[in-house]
Amino acid sequence: MPVTALETALYTKLANTSALTTELGGTYVYNTNAPQNPPAKYVVFQYQGGGDVNDTKQRSRNVLYAVYGVAQGRAAAAAVDGQIDTALHLGSLTVSGWANNLWLARERDVNFTEQDSTGRPRHRIGGFYRAIIDED
Amino acid sequence: MAGGYVGSAAYLAFGGTVLDTFYRNFTPTQTGATVDQTSGADTAIKRLFTLKDGNASMTYRAETGTAGTPIWALMPIGASGTLEWGPEGTATSAPRAHVQAFLTAKTPPIIYNDVTVWQFSWEFDDVITETVY
Numbered sequence: 001m002p003v004t005a006l007e008t009a010l011y012t013k014l015a016n017t018s019a020l021t022t023e024l025g026g027t028y029v030y031n032t033n034a035p036q037n038p039p040a041k042y043v044v045f046q047y048q049g050g051g052d053v054n055d056t057k058q059r060s061r062n063v064l065y066a067v068y069g070v071a072q073g074r075a076a077a078a079a080v081d082g083q084i085d086t087a088l089h090l091g092s093l094t095v096s097g098w099a100n101n102l103w104l105a106r107e108r109d110v111n112f113t114e115q116d117s118t119g120r121p122r123h124r125i126g127g128f129y130r131a132i133i134d135e136d
Numbered sequence: 137m138a139g140g141y142v143g144s145a146a147y148l149a150f151g152g153t154v155l156d157t158f159y160r161n162f163t164p165t166q167t168g169a170t171v172d173q174t175s176g177a178d179t180a181i182k183r184l185f186t187l188k189d190g191n192a193s194m195t196y197r198a199e200t201g202t203a204g205t206p207i208w209a210l211m212p213i214g215a216s217g218t219l220e221w222g223p224e225g226t227a228t229s230a231p232r233a234h235v236q237a238f239l240t241a242k243t244p245p246i247i248y249n250d251v252t253v254w255q256f257s258w259e260f261d262d263v264i265t266e267t268v269y
Binding site for chain 2: 105
């Protein structure tokens, strides 16, 4: 499945970015949801929309993902976001079955605060990243 | 039963180079020239059809690296060859059109945040042959 392949590529890119995992204190990168008792700092990425372009016979996909750092402190979440940005903005993904990573760039910022089950704040800071990939 | 067709079925080629994999839009246009043959007693302009003419244009998503270079190189400005299009593909009895043409314009805009799309234009050097595969 192209979506699975792209998400595997995104996870692999983030989980193998040493500056990011050092910032997190581990490979705390999650697709869609973090575990119930998450670490102090982590990354979540979520599919937002997009799909096949269908503008030529050559298949290509144009999709949008939200990728953000989550932490109890705003500064800590921002630091994680900085490493995400360095890893992804105008970077590349290796997507199985898809030959060309045409475009990967940040488009919009995400910055909001939630409360966890104990009432403590959790800051989410990151961005929307657009990926355009082309089939083999 | 009647029905329509879409561009995903199309076959396009110029000078033997198949172009339909990355094409986005192909527009062949047939035109004809006339001369004025109005005479003094006429109350409206009268025309005489003279010569057929035509042109075609195409937008084509740029290919990268070794896949893209041959297409661009095979399409030099001034190139002469057979421009062929089969809007419903090349199955037996599908409509086929072809004409000798010159490539008269090629434009490679470069767009920072999107895929690059080339533009090609031809001018016909003969009458279109409309037949079937």
